[in-house]
Amino acid sequence: ENILEAKPVVYRQITVPQPGAKEYCTDSGLVVPSISYELHQRLLSIAERHGLSLERRLEMTGVCATQMALTLLGGPNRFTPKNLHQRPTVALLCGPHVQGAQGISCGRHLANHEVEVVMFLPNFVKMLDCVTSEVTLFNKTSGKQVSSIKEHIPDGPALVRAAADWANQNRAPVLSLDPPGSGQGQAVEAKWSLSLCLPLSLAEGDGRVYLCDIGIPRQVFKEVGIKYICPFGCKFVIPLHSA
Amino acid sequence: ENILEAKPVVYRQITVPQPGAKEYCTDSGLVVPSISYELHQRLLSIAERHGLSLERRLEMTGVCATQMALTLLGGPNRFTPKNLHQRPTVALLCGPHVQGAQGISCGRHLANHEVEVVMFLPNFVKMLDCVTSEVTLFNKTSGKQVSSIKEHIPDGPALVRAAADWANQNRAPVLSLDPPGSGQGQAVEAKWSLSLCLPLSLAEGDGRVYLCDIGIPRQVFKEVGIKYICPFGCKFVIPLHSA
Structure with missing residues (x-):
């Protein structure tokens, strides 16, 4: 039995300069304010300067998004040796x-976890280095890469629009990864969205919001004026609710 | 209801050239053979050549070991806002x-997850680059770094021995990360061990064995002659049992 007397619980532990339009809270009631795109970018660039490289963040985001997706796909009930015929x-x-x-x-x-993966990436003449290196690694799995939606190959923005239309017409539920904030125009209607680190103010069409820890240390938050106490508890991905 | 008829389940899905002395199995009965230190090193170096850099693996190992440790520390029961006075x-x-x-x-x-962390690292004149960059990032958290065991500062191997003795005499349970295979001499008696990718043949003193997915794609396994089907299901860390 716990005989230590607990202090009153503080639910507003994260404070940010210029909070965004929305405020979220965790399952346990902790308040998680939204931040602007600019502040989000500043957080990432300072984290980068301290050595939390894009490569590290990509790996961590990939792992955490995969854990979320595997759970949404059925978790331990679906991924058993007895169920390999229903990948x-x-x-x-x-x-x-x-x-x-x-x-x-x-x-x-x-793909490493035996999911059938089809990855659509439009062909571009010049790719970001981080995209190229992820593609190289992806191609060592059994996942497939495609660059067209059913033979229909318009160019540039039209192709992206075609892909978004395809997703919206498809009956499969959509998980949106690191979506832009509301008001930025929204191509795909998502059932779930995964925001990184601290959420932007998301639109209704982004569906249920989840937050992913990408490992930014306390001092980085401090440098951009955010008072931060980890809202994740023992998890790396948590659901958020509109407060 | 599942009306597809399932094929008989194959429990021996991973086969390796020259299996190690021990064989493990997962909760669901999948066989996971142990491999030699040399084969393990070869796997990592080929993964590295394909772009799965040490930095990525360090990030992934850190996240997965943290998830395991947070669970062992009490998981969601311990890490709640009402329990902040018992970090x-x-x-x-x-x-x-x-x-x-x-x-x-x-x-x-x-430390990012509000655990009080004391990190002991002996002072060395020349550190590996990967150690230096991890230390730089660690020092942006509220975690503390020490290089002595209670003022007692012998040099080199004696200090490591002192640290191991301290761990063995301390009543706190020990989680050993990526321990060497049995027969390599063992400094610390562990309650749990976390092996990476595929296990070495571990000693009794390594305690209960867990396995961590570090994201090595299928083709890398193939290149070293390992037939690999992912034993992790929807998890990234799973317990292993002596088969």
């Missing part, structure tokens, strides 16, 4: 940017 | 090698 299929729609690289990293870990 | 303390004993870097990465993620 789930996941289609990844990746753009040629950091968010795309996160998706490819997630695709690699899913 | 657990973890001491990390890290050598100046890759295993040490894995420990420091784990220490950083633990």
Whole structure:
């Protein structure tokens, strides 16, 4: 029995300069404010300067998004040796940017876990280095890479639009990885969204919001003026609710 | 209801050239053979050549070891906002090698999750780059770094011996990260051990064995002659049992 007297619980442990439009809370009631895209970018660039490289963050995001996806796909009930004839299929729609690289990293870990993975990435003449290296690793798995939606190959933005339309018309539920904040235009209607580190203010169409720990240490938060106490408890991915 | 008829389940899905002395199995009965230190090293070096850098593996090992440690420390029961006055303390004993870097990465993620972390690392004139960069990141958390055991500072091997003695005499349970195979001499008696990718043949003193997925893609296993089907299901860390 716990004989130590507990102090009153403080639920507002994270405070940010210029909070975003929305406020979220965790299952246990901790308040998680949203932040602007600019502050989010600043957090990442300072973390990078301290050595939390993009490569590390990609690996961590890939692992955590995979854990979330595997749970959504049925978790321990689905992934048993007795069930190998019913392997789930996941289609990844990746753009040629950091968010795309996160998706490819997630695709690699899913393929490692015996999920049938089809990864869509439009052909571009010049790719970001981080996208290229994720593709190289992905291609060592049994996952497939495609660059067209059913033979229909328009170019540039039209292809991305075609991919988004395909996702919206498909009946499979969509998990959106690191989506832009509301008001940025939204191509795909998601059932779930996974935000990284601290959430942006997301739109209704982003579905249920989850938050992923990407390992940013306390001092980095401090440097951008955020008072941060970890809301994750023993988890690395937690659901958020509109407060 | 599942109306597809399942094929008989194959429990021996992983086959390796020259299996090690021990054989393990998962909770669901899948056989996981042990491999030699040399084969383990070869796996990692080929993975590295394909782009799965040490930095990525350190991040992934740190996250997965942290998930395991947080569960062992009490999981969701312990890590709630109502329990902040009882933060657990973890001491990390890290050598100046890759295993040490894995420990420091784990220490950083633990500290990020509000665990009180004390990280012991002996002072060396020349450190591996991977150790130095983990230390830099660790020092951005609230974790403490020490290089002596209670003021008693012998040099070199004697200090490591003193640290091991301290761990063995301490009543706190020990989690050993990526321990050497049996027959390599064993400094610390562990309650649990976490092996990476495929287990070495571990000694009795390594305690209960867990296995951590470090994201090596199928083709890398193939290149070293291992037929591999993922034994992890929807998890990234699983318990192993002596078969």
